[in-house]
Amino acid sequence: MTRPFRSGMTLVWANGVDLGIESFGREDDPLILLVGGPTMLSWPDAVCERLASGGRRVVRYDLRDSGASTTLDPQNPGYDLRDLATDAAALVEVLGAGTAQFGGVGVGGMVAQVAALDHPEVCSALTLVGTRPVAPGPADEDLPDHDPAVMAVLFSRPLPDWTDRDAVAAFAAEGAEPKGDDPEEARATASRIWDRTPSSDPAVHQANQLAMVFSRIDCAPRWRERLGELGMPALVVHGRADPFFPVGNGEVLAAEIPAARLLVLDDMGTALRTAAADQVAAAMLAL
Numbered sequence: 001m002t003r004p005f006r007s008g009m010t011l012v013w014a015n016g017v018d019l020g021i022e023s024f025g026r027e028d029d030p031l032i033l034l035v036g037g038p039t040m041l042s043w044p045d046a047v048c049e050r051l052a053s054g055g056r057r058v059v060r061y062d063l064r065d066s067g068a069s070t071t072l073d074p075q076n077p078g079y080d081l082r083d084l085a086t087d088a089a090a091l092v093e094v095l096g097a098g099t100a101q102f103g104g105v106g107v108g109g110m111v112a113q114v115a116a117l118d119h120p121e122v123c124s125a126l127t128l129v130g131t132r133p134v135a136p137g138p139a140d141e142d143l144p145d146h147d148p149a150v151m152a153v154l155f156s157r158p159l160p161d162w163t164d165r166d167a168v169a170a171f172a173a174e175g176a177e178p179k180g181d182d183p184e185e186a187r188a189t190a191s192r193i194w195d196r197t198p199s200s201d202p203a204v205h206q207a208n209q210l211a212m213v214f215s216r217i218d219c220a221p222r223w224r225e226r227l228g229e230l231g232m233p234a235l236v237v238h239g240r241a242d243p244f245f246p247v248g249n250g251e252v253l254a255a256e257i258p259a260a261r262l263l264v265l266d267d268m269g270t271a272l273r274t275a276a277a278d279q280v281a282a283a284m285l286a287l
């Protein structure tokens with residue numbers, strides 16, 4: 001298969017910040033905007049390439065304080081979830097598209113939900129991967145929370161030297177199996193994230209690797225009760241082996257979005273795997 005056109009990574013100005021983006025496919029094809037979780041590499045290359053081969057213009061981007069996007073102080077973010085949702089809507093306009101299918105993985109899925117609710121005029125379809133309908137913090141009583149045994153293993157590990165690329169990659173690989181992820185994919189992704197982090201500040205590297213900034217932003221007000229307003233086609237993808245957001249979260253999310261289809265992948269944990277690229281891309285293209 002011939003690989004679709006892929007541009008280099010660049011910065012675009014949207015909603016008052018620089019956002020790091022990478023594009024695949026032709027500019028005149030319908031846009032799929034992939035929200036980082038928090039970096040764009042939460043969306044594997046293979047998924048982007050399959051979507052572009054299916055006749056879509058694919059743009060993946062880094063959230064604020066992540067990757068190449070504007071990074072000020074990940075430990076004290078001066079914005080909220082609504083700002084991140086507005087970033088997504090503004091990016092559609094900057095890219096010259098009237099509408100886009102929004103996709104989000106993990107915390108990026110939370111941004112995508114709020115973007116679709118607050119800016120429905122620019123969202124033509126919605127894909128949510130490994131996420132849930134409430135913000136970080138205590139889950140609603142009907143939503144399965146993080147697996148406590150897995151969390152105990154993950155949070156008992158000593159942190160690496162965030163300025164040591166090899167140590168960071170090894171840390172990611174060692175934590176992959178408890179999360180149901182592929183260790184070598186985790187190692188490679190962590191290395192690429194490290195390479196793309198423009199700062200030498202350990203706090204910035206840690207925020208890029210662990211998505212810690214998202215737990216510090218204001219995510220109020222709740223949006224779960226508004227999910228019934230979504231009228232666009234939606235796809236909810238969840239790994240059956242996900243201990244971070246167990247699969248019940250995806251089941252509830254799909255049930256509360258009126259036009260949603262649920263795709264449960266038996267071999268997937270927390271991260272979207274390259275091995276699932278064909279299946280996930282085909283489902284997204286069918287929206």
